[in-house]
Amino acid sequence: MSSHSSRIPPSPPPAGTAGLRADALHNRERILAAAGEAFATLGIDVPMAAIARRAGVGMATLYRRFPTRESLITEVFADQLKVCSSVVDDALADPDPWRGFRTVVEKVCAMQIADRGFTAAFLTAFPGAVDHERERVRAEHGLTELIRRAKEAGRLRADFEQADLVLLFMANGGIVAETTEDALTASRRLVAYLLRSFQADRPDHPDRSAPLPPAPPFGLRHIPHLPPVRSAG
Amino acid sequence: MSSHSSRIPPSPPPAGTAGLRADALHNRERILAAAGEAFATLGIDVPMAAIARRAGVGMATLYRRFPTRESLITEVFADQLKVCSSVVDDALADPDPWRGFRTVVEKVCAMQIADRGFTAAFLTAFPGAVDHERERVRAEHGLTELIRRAKEAGRLRADFEQADLVLLFMANGGIVAETTEDALTASRRLVAYLLRSFQADRPDHPDRSAPLPPAPPFGLRHIPHLPPVRSAG
DSSP: OOOOTTTOOOOOOOOOOTTTOHHHHHHHHHHHHHHHHHHHHHOTTTOHHHHHHTTTTHHHHHHHOSEEEEEHHHHHHHHHHHHHHHHHHHHHHOOHHHHHHHHHHHHHHHHHHHHHHHHHHHOOOOTTOOHHHHHHHHHHHHHHHHHHHHHHHTBBOOTOOOOHHEEEEHHHHHOOSHHHHHHHHHHHHHHHHHHHHHHHOTTTOGGSOOOOOOOOOOOOOOOOOOOOOOOOO | OOOTTOOOOOOOOOOOOOOHHHHHHHHHHHHHHHHHHHHHHHTTTTHHHHHHHHHHHHHHHHHHHSHHHHHHHHHHHHHHHHHHHHOOOOHOOOHHHHHHHHHHHHHHHHHHHHHHHHHHHHHOOOOOOOOHHHHHHHHHHHHHHHHHHHHHHOOOOOTTOOOHHHHHHHHHHTTSSSSHHHHHHHHHHHHHHHHHHOOOOOOTTTGSSSSOOOOSOOOOOGGOOOHHHHHOO
């Protein structure tokens, strides 16, 4: 009931820079910048060799700094994870539960379109990336609480399930456009349509209160690694 | 206004079998069966070599029967194209325009999930495949007419655009599940949600008649080649 009861303490800031010499630190920053760009435009499955090439470092240097792909992903998305967690926290602090719910959906879908790597990293479980998994669980708990409150306020339909959020992120991930701008236009329209249908029925509107087909057995971890924005040829 | 005014005559039945010897005909059938299976499970971008291997024929035989990938796709989907065209025709013949519209959406989305290659073949323009392109244009005209009628009947919201159907097919194509059954469950739920929001508002329900964000600049040809059902890992 309290807006803080379901929170998990934020994870500690990313470490790994202590004791590095200036040139090593410089390499580390170049690798993170190159990886962030590569993940955003090509997805998180981009080959490690491509990241090394973009960063202008050798594979040995890359693997010395980041022994696994997961460690690189965790680091690159550390800041964005904080943004996403704060989106959920802000929504939990909103006195209007429906506005909180709606804002999270709108913001996360826009982030998903603008940076395809981000949502994949945020929503996929990496067994090796502990901090990352912890943020994901934190987000999942926050979303559960937002859904509960929006239902309690009578604004979200009672048969809405958490799996429906996953369905929404999958649907949003299916958008393909020639430019990110077109993809965002399409996403905003799709999200507006879906939010409209997620709203609770008014009792005087029997048409819309027809029961929905059952929800799919999806959890947040079912969100796939999304492909980059593809050309619509 | 008439249910037949916008129809284009159906395309002629696929030819290409006249004068073939029994063994050539047998090869042709094996190739079509293998290609149909490969397109459905792996998508229409599957290498021609993989189709030849599945069919147990050499590349020379494959290319003698089907000189281009487009000719193979057109032939494989000829039957399914007829099914899809008949779905649109049936809907145009339905005296209830909203039911006609809804039925097309539900059927096409289910076909899209059950056979990923099909929708891609149906909705993508192949410059070389004349019959195919003709069916696509026929479907597009039929859908335009269905939308017009459902709006005229006051059941479909006035600001619905043809691009919204494309958005729906893209969203449906974003569904990822471990099994086709789960994907169908998810698709039915997504489609139910979207149809609910496509319905025209009742004047006594001001909340939902808030204007939508603008529609994206999509035509039916913007539907991407869909990937096969991917594992949700």
